[in-house]
Amino acid sequence: MATRDLVILPDPRLRQTSDTVTAFDGKLRALVDDMFETMYAAPGIGLAAIQIGVPLRVVTMDLAKKDDPPAPQVFINPQVVWSSEEKGAYEEGCLSIPDYYEEVERPAAVKVKYLDIDGKEREIEADGLLATCLQHEIDHTNGVLFIDYLSKLKRDMVVRKFKKAAKQAGAAPHVPNPTHEL
Numbered sequence: 001m002a003t004r005d006l007v008i009l010p011d012p013r014l015r016q017t018s019d020t021v022t023a024f025d026g027k028l029r030a031l032v033d034d035m036f037e038t039m040y041a042a043p044g045i046g047l048a049a050i051q052i053g054v055p056l057r058v059v060t061m062d063l064a065k066k067d068d069p070p071a072p073q074v075f076i077n078p079q080v081v082w083s084s085e086e087k088g089a090y091e092e093g094c095l096s097i098p099d100y101y102e103e104v105e106r107p108a109a110v111k112v113k114y115l116d117i118d119g120k121e122r123e124i125e126a127d128g129l130l131a132t133c134l135q136h137e138i139d140h141t142n143g144v145l146f147i148d149y150l151s152k153l154k155r156d157m158v159v160r161k162f163k164k165a166a167k168q169a170g171a172a173p174h175v176p177n178p179t180h181e182l
């Protein structure tokens, strides 16, 4: 088991559509293990595989409150099959967009079909934080980020900030005007 590096905005992999999982084997279990380790270490309450660079439709989640026992959940190939007309608003964050939080409005309740780690078909009806988190993670499997629901002005501001940060992180150390020294 190992933690993996998180993929951060503006990495183009975050815009990839992930592939459907077809093999329910040890490799999938190892991926899920690494996703939980990475998610708990971050810490985050949900993670999509693309956030560690693996373009597969795999989602991990744990919504247990601090001091409650862990409640790990895995969703393979999740898809929303029903969503409520009623909307709910949550302040969302994303491990791929660190330290940025904004309120997002989404359907308040959803029904999600998915497969469990053994490939067995499951269905869950969710509201509250679980509904929000499921939609946020399913969006990741489709290359969609929560900033896509904000105004263009807000989204452009965030993307610019992260582009600048990535550029500075990758740039060579800057020595101002070395030839103009006395």
Ligand code: GNR
Pocket: 043, 044, 045, 046, 047, 048, 051, 090, 091, 092, 093, 094, 095, 096, 132, 133, 136, 137, 140
């Ligand atoms: O840790 C996370 N918290 C969170 C809070 C509100 C709505 C969604 C989330 S998911 C996020 C982890 C993450 O980026 N998952 O993709």
Ligand code: NI
Pocket: 093, 094, 095, 096, 136, 140
């Ligand atoms: Ni996210």
